[in-house]
Amino acid sequence: MRHGVLILPDRRWSQARAKWVRAEELGFAHAWVYDHLMWRWLRDKPWFGAVPTLAAAAAATSKIRLGTMVASPAFRHPVTFAKDLMALDDISDGRVICGLGAGNGAYDDLAMGADPFPPAARAARFAEFVELTDRLLSATETSYRGAHFSAHEVSMHPGCVQRPRIPFALAAAGQRSMRLAAKYADIWVTTGTVGKPEPRPYALSLPLLRAQLSALDQACADAGRDPSTLRRLVLTGGMISGVLESAGSFADASGMFEDIGFTDLVIHWPRSEFPYQGSEKILERISPH
DSSP: OEEEEEOOSOSOHHHHHHHHHHHHHTTOSEEEEOOOSSOGGGTTSOOOOHHHHHHHHHHHOSSSEEEESOBOTTTOOHHHHHHHHHHHHHHTTSOEEEEEOOOOSSHHHHHTTOOOOOHHHHHHHHHHHHHHHHHHHHOSEEEEEOSSOEEEEEEOOSOOSSSSSOOEEEEOOSHHHHHHHHHHOSEEEEOSSOSSOOOEEGGGGHHHHHHHHHHHHHHHHHHTOOGGGSEEEEEOSSSEESTTSSHHHHHHHHHHHHHHTOOEEEEEOOBSSSSSBOOTHHHHHHOOO
16 A cells, blocks of 8 residues: 655745655655645635646655646646646656546636536546647647647657656546546546535445445446556545544554555645644654655
């Protein structure tokens, strides 16, 4: 089981840098940042951009993998985003993971002055977003015309450090997004229950997670892909609660998730206040090192 940590971009870099460096020192396999223009409970609080944050984190670290959790077409275009990712992969010497998700039609859409897309249109837009981002990162030149995104003779020299491209971590819960994960993803991502329900303790989340894992296996089978080639990541702290209450609960949850088939577990860096309130001392106790 690989363990990772998500660090909110809610502090100036003079303060935030220490967390990213410490995440590497503690032995976490990967560190993530939310990719939003503004976010839920911190909508009126400090919030910094994901790409510059990851660039700074890449320069401050040397081993830990770094990723977006997750970028969406709400305010990203595949052409400009692919250029940013290529630069991040270069700065990090091949440590970037491209986390992708459809978005939820909330604050990012409103910030861009767009009306929320109906579910079917959102899914179609996300499919194009993933397909075109894949093409751009895999080829030296790309032209593409879709219903939602286009590209014309986009040059991607010198290309990604990682070959054939930066790995994709794709958040998927429905059948259509599961098919996308089976086709394009290196890592599948789940947060448990989608929407805005009440959080569930990690033990009570297991039936849902098992069902999602089974659906992912079926999507892989339908695509002719060996399911074992796709890593499975569970992000906790939002819809899945109780994981970081103690070192014991973390070990218990990690074992349960691994037993049902997950390869990666991500927690949120504890904050002094809501959301994700907790003690940073717990990180020392659960350190992979």
